[in-house]
Amino acid sequence: MSAVKTHAGRRSTKTDFDLTGFLNQCAKDVNAALEKFLPRATIKPSTIHKAMRYSIFAGGKRIRPALCIAAAEACGGTRNAAIPFACAVECIHAYSLIHDDLPAMDNDDFRRGKPTNHKVFGEGIAILAGDALLTQAFEIAAQAAPVKRYPMQTVFKEITHASGSKRLIAGQVADLEAEGRTITEKELKYIHENKTSALLTCSVRLGGMAANCNNTQLTALTEFGQRVGLAFQVIDDILDVTQSSEQLGKTAGKDTASQKATYPSIIGLEKSRQKAQRLTNEAFKQLEVFNNRAHALHGLAKYLLLREK
Amino acid sequence: MSAVKTHAGRRSTKTDFDLTGFLNQCAKDVNAALEKFLPRATIKPSTIHKAMRYSIFAGGKRIRPALCIAAAEACGGTRNAAIPFACAVECIHAYSLIHDDLPAMDNDDFRRGKPTNHKVFGEGIAILAGDALLTQAFEIAAQAAPVKRYPMQTVFKEITHASGSKRLIAGQVADLEAEGRTITEKELKYIHENKTSALLTCSVRLGGMAANCNNTQLTALTEFGQRVGLAFQVIDDILDVTQSSEQLGKTAGKDTASQKATYPSIIGLEKSRQKAQRLTNEAFKQLEVFNNRAHALHGLAKYLLLREK
Numbered sequence: 001m002s003a004v005k006t007h008a009g010r011r012s013t014k015t016d017f018d019l020t021g022f023l024n025q026c027a028k029d030v031n032a033a034l035e036k037f038l039p040r041a042t043i044k045p046s047t048i049h050k051a052m053r054y055s056i057f058a059g060g061k062r063i064r065p066a067l068c069i070a071a072a073e074a075c076g077g078t079r080n081a082a083i084p085f086a087c088a089v090e091c092i093h094a095y096s097l098i099h100d101d102l103p104a105m106d107n108d109d110f111r112r113g114k115p116t117n118h119k120v121f122g123e124g125i126a127i128l129a130g131d132a133l134l135t136q137a138f139e140i141a142a143q144a145a146p147v148k149r150y151p152m153q154t155v156f157k158e159i160t161h162a163s164g165s166k167r168l169i170a171g172q173v174a175d176l177e178a179e180g181r182t183i184t185e186k187e188l189k190y191i192h193e194n195k196t197s198a199l200l201t202c203s204v205r206l207g208g209m210a211a212n213c214n215n216t217q218l219t220a221l222t223e224f225g226q227r228v229g230l231a232f233q234v235i236d237d238i239l240d241v242t243q244s245s246e247q248l249g250k251t252a253g254k255d256t257a258s259q260k261a262t263y264p265s266i267i268g269l270e271k272s273r274q275k276a277q278r279l280t281n282e283a284f285k286q287l288e289v290f291n292n293r294a295h296a297l298h299g300l301a302k303y304l305l306l307r308e309k
Numbered sequence: 310m311s312a313v314k315t316h317a318g319r320r321s322t323k324t325d326f327d328l329t330g331f332l333n334q335c336a337k338d339v340n341a342a343l344e345k346f347l348p349r350a351t352i353k354p355s356t357i358h359k360a361m362r363y364s365i366f367a368g369g370k371r372i373r374p375a376l377c378i379a380a381a382e383a384c385g386g387t388r389n390a391a392i393p394f395a396c397a398v399e400c401i402h403a404y405s406l407i408h409d410d411l412p413a414m415d416n417d418d419f420r421r422g423k424p425t426n427h428k429v430f431g432e433g434i435a436i437l438a439g440d441a442l443l444t445q446a447f448e449i450a451a452q453a454a455p456v457k458r459y460p461m462q463t464v465f466k467e468i469t470h471a472s473g474s475k476r477l478i479a480g481q482v483a484d485l486e487a488e489g490r491t492i493t494e495k496e497l498k499y500i501h502e503n504k505t506s507a508l509l510t511c512s513v514r515l516g517g518m519a520a521n522c523n524n525t526q527l528t529a530l531t532e533f534g535q536r537v538g539l540a541f542q543v544i545d546d547i548l549d550v551t552q553s554s555e556q557l558g559k560t561a562g563k564d565t566a567s568q569k570a571t572y573p574s575i576i577g578l579e580k581s582r583q584k585a586q587r588l589t590n591e592a593f594k595q596l597e598v599f600n601n602r603a604h605a606l607h608g609l610a611k612y613l614l615l616r617e618k
Contacts, residue, residue, distance in 0.1 A: 039474055045482040048474045099440060104432035123413035124485050127436060131408060131443065132474035138447050139469035142462045152461040153451045160448035165348060165357045165441035173354040176433050 019299035026066040030090060031057070033083045037140045051121045051129035052136070056094045059112045063304070064089045064200060067228075068207035070296035071221050074287070077211020084144040085155075085206035089199060091137035092163050096199075098130040100172060113249035134163075150209040158209070162202035171195025183261045189230070196236075197229025204297070216289055224286040228301045231279035235305060237262035238272050247309050280305045328608035335375040339399060340366070342392045346449045360430045360438035361445070365403045368421050372613070373398045373509060376537075377516040379605035380530050383596070386520020393453040394464075394515035398508060400446035401472050405508075407439040409481060422558035443472075459518040467518070471511035480504025492570045498539070505545075506538025513606070525598055533595040537610045540588035544614060546571035547581050556618050589614045 034056055039049045065086035072082035101108040101116040102123060108116050118126035141159055146152060162168060171194030178187060204225040208218050240254065241264050254260070263272040283301045287294040343365055348358045374395035381391035410417040410425040411432060417425050427435035450468055455461060470476060480503030487496060513534040517527050549563060550573050563569070572581040592610045596603040 043475065045479050045486070047486065048478060048482045052474065095440075099436055102433075102436065104436060124411075125482065127408055127411065127413060128474075128478050128481055128485075130440070131404075132478045134440065134443055135469050135473045135478070138465060139473060142465035142469070152465075156447060156451035156461075156465070160444050160451070164444045164448065165361065165437075166352065169357060169437050169441045169444070170354050172437055173357045173434065176437075177354070177356065 017295040017299045019296070019303055022070070022296050022299065023061070023066055023303075026069050026086075027062045029069075029079065029083065030062050030065040030086050033087050034090065037084075037087055037143075038136065047121065047125055048128055048132055051117060051125050052132050054120060055098050055117050055129065056091065056133065058094075058114055060090070060094070062086075062090060063300070064093055064203040067200060067225070067297070067300055068203040068210075070294075070300055071204040071207025072211040073207075074221075074290040074294040074297050075208050075211035075213040075217050076293065077207070077213075081145060081147075082207045082210040084140050085210055086203075088137040088141040088159065089203045089206065091133045091140060092159070092168070093199060095130040095133035095137070096163075096168060096172070098126055098133070102126060105172070105176065108254075110249070137163075144210065147209065147212040149212050149214075155206065155209060158202060158205060162198045167194050167198035171198065178261060180259055183266075185263075185266050188261050188263065188266060192230055192233035193226070196233040197226055200229035200232060201225030220286045220289045224283045224297065224301070227279045227283035227286070228304060231276045231283070231301075232304050234263045234272055234276040234279070235307065237264055238269065238276070239307075239309065241269065243309060249309065276305055326604040326608045328605070328612055331379070331605050331608065332370070332375055332612075335378050335395075336371040338378075338388065338392065339371050339374040339395050342396050343399065346393075346396055346452075347445065356430065356434055357437055357441055360426060360434050361441050363429060364407050364426050364438065365400065365442065367403075367423055369399070369403070371395075371399060372541075372609070373402055373512040376509060376534070376606070376609055377512040377519075379603075379609055380513040380516025381520040382516075383530075383599040383603040383606050384517050384520035384522040384526050385602065386516070386522075390454060390456075391516045391519040393449050394519055395512075397446040397450040397468065398512045398515065400442045400449065401468070401477070402508060404439040404442035404446070405472075405477060405481070407435055407442070411435060414481070414485065417563075419558070446472075453519060456518065456521040458521050458523075464515070464518060467511060467514060471507045476503050476507035480507065487570060489568055492575075494572075494575050497570050497572065497575060501539055501542035502535070505542040506535055509538035509541060510534030529595045529598045533592045533606065533610070536588045536592035536595070537613060540585045540592070540610075541613050543572045543581055543585040543588070544616065546573055547578065547585070548616075548618065550578065552618060558618065585614055 038052060038056065041050045041053055043049050068086040068089060069079050069082045073079065097111060098117045100106050101111055102118055109119055110116060117129055121129065137159070138156070141155060142152065144155065171191050174187070174191045175195055178191065201222055204221040205218060208221045213221070240262065263275065267275070280301050284298060287298055290297070347362060347365065350359045350362055352358050377395040377398060378388050378391045382388065406420060407426045409415050410420055411427055418428055419425060426438055430438065446468070447465070450464060451461065453464065472478070480500050483496070483500045484504055487500065510531060513530045514527060517530045522530070549571065572584065576584070589610050593607060596607055599606070
């Protein structure tokens, strides 16, 4: 995956890939699709639709949709085929953030520099807005065009497994139960693998499925997603320690303040950085099966490693 | 739908149908299926699986599953074909009750004579248990055998619509927003149609779909479900006024205490009774298209009208 010389003699490197352009275009396409998929704010009862839209259009970077689209393109699929899945995972992500921010959970007042859903709409509506976005995710996913290798049943099994009680929700439960007590690195890995990595991995797998990928590709995407997902969360832990609230758009140092276990608190800052780098390198290796089509996936993994918020 | 003489001269009436036996068998079959569909309580993290099972096995009467199965049988389908949908709607029902009972919503301490989910497991886990049951519903529904007229996409559209922000959740939002102020009968009808009738109607429609029903049958099931659903909620309102907490297994007189608008408070007790009777009669009429196969649907509508808790 290092720089190579093309036969024309021009140096072509992975870094030539315009990741910013790719991310911006993904965000634009996904936002346009979400705008159509979600009920308008004027539809009765408007409170719920305003609350759903408040969180879904709160300025998220659309990382999961971008991973989904990049995976589809790596497998030779089209962006359009991946869009319903990209939007579905973003709805699941948004629902999980609304519920995680509730006073009964992480009790966060800010998210992406804005008041959290329950601070604006109240706890009752925030709970319902999360419920509605989760339901909406399945409505959107069901609108994907059928592909040969992955019938709708398989796709739904994929989404419900990643977001269900043994993965995404399991991570949140373990996180809740870990608060205020000392946990091991193994326990922390369990939380991160489920709370973050499961849905990230699901995003790339769904992209592959939308492109009717083969087994080798699906395995590579899975291994890639798991490593990028874990690295993503290690970096999140590091940023919580090293960045200001202003830089993050959410309360910094919160993990330390709430005595929440993080990678830096368990293995130290330097080892955490090394871990994220090693996981990302392992993720890069998985991209070899896609020959020259995984520029976007490569760029995304690198971007997630080097991000500053 | 009145009593008829068979050619053997024996009087055969709808009341000959053994509804208690039917309800018991439905509950038994649905409980056995839910037992298999839901993760075991020992699966990690056990808290969430215990919480999910606590509410799903809290002694619900399985009305929605029974309606789903009765509808399938009225259309000539098998019970087995309807079971996944029957279990899915029950999971959605259970999730909606857990979230409705939360302090941020109706703030109920008891449900079916037992402490509500958040009273046992805490608010955080209760929110997640609701989320997990909603997700589980879609996992279960995806396991139904495909039928010709209703591909998986159609079925998912049906479920997500009935339980989404324009129906089930819309009803809960309107209910939340109606608290403490005077509302009209029209507004109350909106709440009930969405909060209760939508999922009841969805249950019978899914039963029909599992049986690969035709258009005439689906329309009749829809009209039947809407009327039974509204009658169901009118009766619920009446019981809240006329029964004790002990009889109901939940706090009686709560609607009056919280100044919640109900049918008896808006149109009076006697007119409410007449309304429920009229709706049920209209529902009976819809069953004519099923010839002699709608005994269970007929019995269920009558049972829901005459129930005392």
